[in-house]
Amino acid sequence: MSKIPVMEIFGPTIQGEGMVIGQKTMFVRTAGCDYSCAWCDSSFTWDGTGKHLITQMEPEDIWTKLKQLGGSGFRFVTISGGNPALIKNIDGLVDILKKNGIQIGLETQGSKWQDWFYKIDELTISPKPPSSRMITDFDRLDEIILRISRQNISLKVVVFNDEDYDYAKKIHQRYSEIPFFLQVGNDDCSTTDDDQLMMTLLNKYSWLIDKTMVDDEFQNVKVLPQLHTYIWGNKRGV
Ligand SMILES: C[S@@+](CC[C@H](N)C(=O)[O-])C[C@H]1O[C@@H](n2cnc3c(N)ncnc32)[C@H](O)[C@@H]1O
Ligand SMILES: Nc1nc2[nH]cc(C(=O)O)c2c(=O)[nH]1
Ligand code: SF4
Ligand SMILES: [Mg+2]
Numbered sequence: 001m002s003k004i005p006v007m008e009i010f011g012p013t014i015q016g017e018g019m020v021i022g023q024k025t026m027f028v029r030t031a032g033c034d035y036s037c038a039w040c041d042s043s044f045t046w047d048g049t050g051k052h053l054i055t056q057m058e059p060e061d062i063w064t065k066l067k068q069l070g071g072s073g074f075r076f077v078t079i080s081g082g083n084p085a086l087i088k089n090i091d092g093l094v095d096i097l098k099k100n101g102i103q104i105g106l107e108t109q110g111s112k113w114q115d116w117f118y119k120i121d122e123l124t125i126s127p128k129p130p131s132s133r134m135i136t137d138f139d140r141l142d143e144i145i146l147r148i149s150r151q152n153i154s155l156k157v158v159v160f161n162d163e164d165y166d167y168a169k170k171i172h173q174r175y176s177e178i179p180f181f182l183q184v185g186n187d188d189c190s191t192t193d194d195d196q197l198m199m200t201l202l203n204k205y206s207w208l209i210d211k212t213m214v215d216d217e218f219q220n221v222k223v224l225p226q227l228h229t230y231i232w233g234n235k236r237g238v
Pocket of ligand 3: 033034035036037040041042043045081082083109
């Protein structure tokens with residue numbers, strides 16, 4: 001048995017965030033998280049509300065489903081969650097994807113390690129700022145980042161307020177050699193008023209840009225929105 005708890009499989013869509021923003025990709029979203037961020041936009045993966053959606057799947061079945069949805073029109077799969085790093089069996093899925101010439105992206109927060117991280121092509125670590133109410137274990141994060149430092153990795157911190165911004169700077173300074181992304185926080189993950197949401201998010205993006213541009217301590221940084229929210233709002237599975 002090498003099953004993986006899957007919450008949703010979707011795509012093709014664009015990667016809306018971070019180091020490979022705009023990339024055509026399929027998504028595999030796993031269930032369960034060791035964190036419970038105050039503003040998690042995927043809380044259905046861990047708060048019980050999506051329990052009925054969880055399917056225990058063999059890696060081969062996930063590959064079959066990906067091909068069903070994406071046909072032969074994709075070369076990239078992003079694994080997100082929840083925290084996929086809780087799941088040892090993702091190793092089997094990674095091997096199947098590699099064998100079929102698929103590039104793999106991973107979204108995780110840097111709280112857990114798996115050896116299959118070594119096989120990920122584009123690895124995003126997203127440590128959580130104070131507004132999330134999570135506490136970063138820096139010894140653990142140091143260890144993980146050291147292990148993957150020769151791979152294609154990036155750090156991405158979501159910013160909601162000044163305190164988060166200061167935390168982001170601390171992360172950037174601690175791991176100054178690693179490509180660094182600031183990401184706009186979405187504090188209304190339930191609204192269906194897409195126009196209002198876009199206005200709010202654009203204003204926040206503008207605030208974050210203004211702040212970063214005059215900050216000499218942020219020299220080499222990329223400031224990004226969650227692009228998919230501009231197109232599809234809070235819609236799930238896109
Ligand atoms: C849902 S998480 C899943 C992967 C992993 N648990 C993590 O947090 O990195 C995927 C990405 O969405 C970001 N995210 C979650 N909620 C958000 C929100 N309300 N606004 C902006 N980004 C958010 C996370 O910081 C992370 O970078
Ligand atoms: N289009 C799109 N891009 C994303 N980038 C990271 C996502 C995530 O939830 O991990 C995500 C997502 O859910 N959709
Ligand atoms: S670590 Fe990621 S999935 Fe887990 S609660 Fe935070 S944002 Fe959500
Ligand atoms: Mg998301």
